[in-house]
Amino acid sequence: MLGAGIIKGLRITARNLIGSYHDPNRLTTQQYPEEPARLPANYRNFPFLVLDAPSPDEEGTLRCIACKMCERECPPQCIRIEAARDENGKLQRRPKIFEIDISICMGCGICVEVCPEYSIEMDHHFEVVETERHQSLLLNLQRLSKPNAYFHQINPNKATASDKAIAEKKQKAAERFATTKAHTPKDSK
Amino acid sequence: MNTLSTEQDDVHGELMEISLGPHHPSTHGVFRMNITLDGEIVVKLKPVFGYLHRNHEKIAEGNTYLAAIPYTDRLDYLCSLTNNWAYVHAVETLAAIAVPERAECLRIILGELARIANHACLVGFLLNDLGTSFTPLLYSLRERERMLDLIEELTGSRMMCNFFRFGGLRSDIPEDWLQRLRTYLEGPFARFLDEQDALLSGNEILLARTQGVGILPPALAVQAGITGPMLRASGVPYDIRKVDQYSLYKRFEYKVPIGAHGDTYDRYMMRMLEMRESVKIIQQAMDALKNAQGSHIDPKARNQGLRPKAGEAYARMESPKGELGFHLVSDGSAKPYRFRIRPPSLINLTALEDICLGQTLADTVVILGSVDIVLGEVDR
Numbered sequence: 322m323l324g325a326g327i328i329k330g331l332r333i334t335a336r337n338l339i340g341s342y343h344d345p346n347r348l349t350t351q352q353y354p355e356e357p358a359r360l361p362a363n364y365r366n367f368p369f370l371v372l373d374a375p376s377p378d379e380e381g382t383l384r385c386i387a388c389k390m391c392e393r394e395c396p397p398q399c400i401r402i403e404a405a406r407d408e409n410g411k412l413q414r415r416p417k418i419f420e421i422d423i424s425i426c427m428g429c430g431i432c433v434e435v436c437p438e439y440s441i442e443m444d445h446h447f448e449v450v451e452t453e454r455h456q457s458l459l460l461n462l463q464r465l466s467k468p469n470a471y472f473h474q475i476n477p478n479k480a481t482a483s484d485k486a487i488a489e490k491k492q493k494a495a496e497r498f499a500t501t502k503a504h505t506p507k508d509s510k
Numbered sequence: 511m512n513t514l515s516t517e518q519d520d521v522h523g524e525l526m527e528i529s530l531g532p533h534h535p536s537t538h539g540v541f542r543m544n545i546t547l548d549g550e551i552v553v554k555l556k557p558v559f560g561y562l563h564r565n566h567e568k569i570a571e572g573n574t575y576l577a578a579i580p581y582t583d584r585l586d587y588l589c590s591l592t593n594n595w596a597y598v599h600a601v602e603t604l605a606a607i608a609v610p611e612r613a614e615c616l617r618i619i620l621g622e623l624a625r626i627a628n629h630a631c632l633v634g635f636l637l638n639d640l641g642t643s644f645t646p647l648l649y650s651l652r653e654r655e656r657m658l659d660l661i662e663e664l665t666g667s668r669m670m671c672n673f674f675r676f677g678g679l680r681s682d683i684p685e686d687w688l689q690r691l692r693t694y695l696e697g698p699f700a701r702f703l704d705e706q707d708a709l710l711s712g713n714e715i716l717l718a719r720t721q722g723v724g725i726l727p728p729a730l731a732v733q734a735g736i737t738g739p740m741l742r743a744s745g746v747p748y749d750i751r752k753v754d755q756y757s758l759y760k761r762f763e764y765k766v767p768i769g770a771h772g773d774t775y776d777r778y779m780m781r782m783l784e785m786r787e788s789v790k791i792i793q794q795a796m797d798a799l800k801n802a803q804g805s806h807i808d809p810k811a812r813n814q815g816l817r818p819k820a821g822e823a824y825a826r827m828e829s830p831k832g833e834l835g836f837h838l839v840s841d842g843s844a845k846p847y848r849f850r851i852r853p854p855s856l857i858n859l860t861a862l863e864d865i866c867l868g869q870t871l872a873d874t875v876v877i878l879g880s881v882d883i884v885l886g887e888v889d890r
Contacts, residue, residue: 326712333709334645346698349652361659365666394814396577429580429672434680435814443666 358447362476365430365443367423370465371472371483381468384440384487387416391432391441399425400432419465423449424458439483445475525553528871532561536639536875539885543862543874550870555863559856562889570849575601575676575816578849583670586855586887588631589624591661592829594674599756600825600836601676605818607811610804613678614758618795620673622788623691626699627657628830629781629788632882636778637710639879640719646710653702660691677811688796695789703785711782720775724865724877727772734861738832738854739780740881744772750828762794774873777880817844831855831882851890855883 340347351359368391374381387404405417432441444467451457473480531542540561546554566585570578582597583590595617602609609617634650658668664687665671665680673680710716726736728744741748749766751759767783769776820842826835832854839848858881866874 323714326714326717330709330713333705337649337705347652349655361663361666363663363666394574394577396573396580427580427670428667429583429670430666431577431580431672 360445362478364445365433366428366447367426367444367449367460368421368430368432368441368465369444369467370419370462371440371442372466372468374468374470383415383462383466384438385416385419386414386438386440387412387419388437390435390437394431394435396429396431397425397427399423416462419462421460421465422458423460424454439487442472442476442479442483530874532558537878538635538883541878541883541885541888543878545871545874547871550872552866552869552871552874555866555874557859557862559859559885559888562885564890566890567849567851571846574814574844575818575846576813578846579674580670580672583672584886585851585853585890586628586829586831586834586884587669588884589628589830590669590671591620591624591673592827592834594671595621596825596827596829596834597836598674598676599827600823600838601816601818603825604821604823604838604840605676605816607677608808609677609757610802610806610808611758612799612802612804613806613808615795615799615802616679616683616806617674618757618759618762619683619688619691619792619799620679622791622795623657623661625788625830626695626785627654627661628882629785630654630657630702632879633706633710633778633781636876636879637716639875640716642716646706649702649706649709653699656694656698660687660694663687675807675811675813676816677813678805678807680807682806688799692793692796695792699789703782703789707782711779717775719873719876720778720880721773722771723774723873724869724880725771725773726861726865730861730864731772734864735857736832736861738828738830738858738882739784740777740832740858742767743769743776743780745770750826750833754826756825756827758795758798759791761798762791764788764791764794774876774880777882781882815844817842822848826852829854831884831887832858853887853890855881855885855887859883859888 337347342348371384372381373384387402389402389404392400392402399422401418401420401422402416403418405413405415407413428443430443433443449458469480469484472483526547528545528547529542530545531537532540537543542558542561544554544556544558545552564584566581570581573581579594579597582593585593601607630650630653634647637646638644661671662668664683665673726740726744728746731741731744731746736744737748737750745768747766747768750756752766764787767780767787769780818840820840822837822839824835824837826833828834833852834854835852837848837850837852838846841847862878862881866877869877
């Protein structure tokens with residue numbers, strides 16, 4: 322019968338219309354600006370640097386050792402790092418300049434993968450609005466650094482895993498140091 | 511639409527040349543068609559593209575092999591997981607990297623999920639081109655939204671997934687995620703497919719607008735190098751999953767839908783049927799995962815600082831739109847010497863003029879919708 326398909330279709334749209342009042346599967350709109358966006362823990366936006374603080378009140382130290390791994394691997398080349406130097410000009414294991422241009426960053430997360438120190442991580446902060454597009458989108462060391470507690474808040478599983486990996490790394494280094502110390506006098510004789 | 515010029519022709523009377531696009535919602539992005547019309551009938555059609563050219567190939571040649579993966583997300587942004595896969599497949603062929611069984615199963619699950627998301631989206635947009643203002647499109651987008659939520663939870667991004675790595679995947683897929691995907695596909699998604707079928711496939715207006723419109727003869731399709739659902743709608747049984755049997759596809763049982771007429775309706779039906787087959791593949795891959803050996807990535811595979819031996823490789827895959835191939839030439843350094851993409855969208859567009867000739871202007875829009883293009887991939 323001509324028109325049977327249309328009537329069948331109208332039944333479907335009616336079911337969807339009525340269902341949208343009681344079935345959560347049929348109405349999925351998030352009322353975003355009124356309600357905060359629901360972000361999964363893995364969500365990635367722009368990178369930030371993790372600060373290790375002994376207690377929440379203290380400022381903490383950066384995990385970054387200025388190895389420039391992320392700078393080298395960054396696909397759009399939006400990271401610039403300069404290592405700090407002491408008064409004799411010797412390179413230090415911390416950055417003096419660490420800049421990320423988030424107008425270039427594409428949020429791919431490759432910097433996170435290549436970082437050997439679990440220092441750089443992806444942030445959840447996505448409401449980035451600035452009135453000027455050059456300096457305000459160029460994040461410096463101060464704006465990039467965020468405490469480890471914040472990382473625990475946005476991605477608890479990964480933050481705990483990173484803490485564990487760092488502790489293991491430290492322990493291994495300490496063991497190695499102890500064994501070399503124990504062996505050196507014997508070997509030198 | 512603005513009138514460019516009028517021509518005088520003895521036989522046809524006055525012809526009108528119009529420019530459709532690049533800023534037109536029905537051209538699916540910044541695509542432009544210069545159409546010459548005789549009344550309402552298309553007598554000449556010239557596709558114009560390049561508005562979204564981003565120099566992808568050259569950027570990839572200036573970057574390391576690993577750094578090219580996030581750029582492949584931006585090719586066909588409706589199904590970035592299959593783009594990732596095609597690229598890592600090419601690098602794995604070039605550098606002879608093995609992929610563990612578990613990683614292959616997970617890849618198939620993700621690849622087929624991307625295919626479902628792409629086809630669900632296409633069916634909605636195609637109907638939108640027909641003028642069914644938004645109802646089927648919103649139903650499609652609602653389902654795609656759920657799939658994107660799952661993908662976001664896993665990869666961290668809704669569309670720019672960047673999830674495949676040489677030798678496997680970036681991270682393992684948790685068991686509860688797979689379980690949720692299965693519940694979703696068997697519950698709300700199965701209902702969506704049935705409803706969409708009931709809503710559309712027998713609808714008299716849809717049949718009148720699509721059956722016998724924009725016929726692509728099989729001989730022309732093969733000559734023009736058309737691949738994917740568009741080729742199969744013309745009745746040519748050619749699916750790279752079956753022909754090349756890459757990854758673990760030969761283990762799974764699924765059918766490849768074949769059309770009979772090569773018209774817009776067949777191209778639409780191909781997508782509807784392929785979604786059902788993809789669901790079957792995902793279910794089988796999840797079952798196969800229980801006995802799969804290895805982990806999500808080959809521990810010996812190098813991603814950072816990969817330097818394949820000098821040589822070249824071409825690897826191709828059945829992406830949702832057709833044959834997506836990557837041709838890589840290595841000179842032994844950390845960057846590819848040549849990086850070439852064979853985009854299915856662009857090559858499927860080459861037959862557009864042939865199938866639009868003699869059709870009305872209103873049908874041209876529907877035919878373009880059924881070709882399924884994404885301008886990110888056409889222009890690269």
